[in-house]
Amino acid sequence: MAPGLEVTGLTVRYGDSPPALSDVSFSLRPGEKVALTGNNGAGKSTLLLALVGILKPEKGEIVFNGQKLDRNNLAALRKNIGLVLQNPDDQLFMPSVYDDIAFGPRSHGKPEEETRQVIHGVMEKLGISGLEERLNGRLSGGEKRLVSLAGVLVMAPDILLLDEPAAFLDPPSRSRLIGILADLPQAMILATHDRDLAETLCGRELRLERGHLDT
Ligand SMILES: Nc1ncnc2c1ncn2[C@@H]1O[C@H](COP(=O)(O)OP(=O)(O)OP(=O)(O)O)[C@@H](O)[C@H]1O
Numbered sequence: 359m360a361p362g363l364e365v366t367g368l369t370v371r372y373g374d375s376p377p378a379l380s381d382v383s384f385s386l387r388p389g390e391k392v393a394l395t396g397n398n399g400a401g402k403s404t405l406l407l408a409l410v411g412i413l414k415p416e417k418g419e420i421v422f423n424g425q426k427l428d429r430n431n432l433a434a435l436r437k438n439i440g441l442v443l444q445n446p447d448d449q450l451f452m453p454s455v456y457d458d459i460a461f462g463p464r465s466h467g468k469p470e471e472e473t474r475q476v477i478h479g480v481m482e483k484l485g486i487s488g489l490e491e492r493l494n495g496r497l498s499g500g501e502k503r504l505v506s507l508a509g510v511l512v513m514a515p516d517i518l519l520l521d522e523p524a525a526f527l528d529p530p531s532r533s534r535l536i537g538i539l540a541d542l543p544q545a546m547i548l549a550t551h552d553r554d555l556a557e558t559l560c561g562r563e564l565r566l567e568r569g570h571l572d573t
Pocket residue numbers: 372375378396397398399400401402403404405444
């Protein structure tokens with residue numbers, strides 16, 4: 359069994375349009391941090407959505423720790439792959455901050471006290487302690503992004519897929535985030551236009567050009 363993620367010949371299309379991803383192949387080793395770059399519309403978000411099964415590929419396969427991603431094991435594999443969407447408004451769905459972050463651990467049956475401790479730790483690290491009782495709809499853009507990150511970090515998935523994680527963050531939040539991500543042992547794919555972020559955190563770059571991986 360090959361550990362990590364292995365993507366082969368992935369082709370994804372929206373409706374009748376030309377493919378948003380064409381024949382994309384790459385692998386990600388456990389613990390490896392990779393930057394996913396490319397111009398607007400190159401297919402970065404599409405790739406991340408396909409990796410968690412939100413978009414169904416027209417062709418190709420995704421193999422995670424030796425298991426091919428398909429309809430039957432999607433739920434199990436999703437527990438191990440955490441995606442933070444480009445737009446936090448698409449990610450946050452519970453009314454309050456605390457309930458949103460707690461949703462994942464609760465739905466996996468984690469005891470409430472343990473959940474509380476994990477959330478407390480992650481919120482403190484991200485610098486958002488004190489927002490627990492706030493309503494998601496009334497947070498600033500940066501606060502929303504940090505809350506949606508917290509919701510994925512509390513699950514400690516094997517692979518983190520982060521779509522523009524530093525967009526709209528102020529300099530202190532951005533450097534806090536870089537510190538946190540640098541310290542995480544997990545593999546991650548970081549879709550970003552932020553070259554400095556990519557170079558600081560990632561040892562390798564995957565560059566998409568109109569749906570093709572530039573190799
Ligand atoms: N829901 C959708 N329906 C139809 N086409 C879509 C949809 N989402 C994205 N696309 C198209 O697919 C292509 C890839 O889009 P994608 O969002 O993956 O790009 P991206 O690299 O993430 O860009 P950005 O840097 O702007 O976030 C683009 O041509 C886009 O217009």
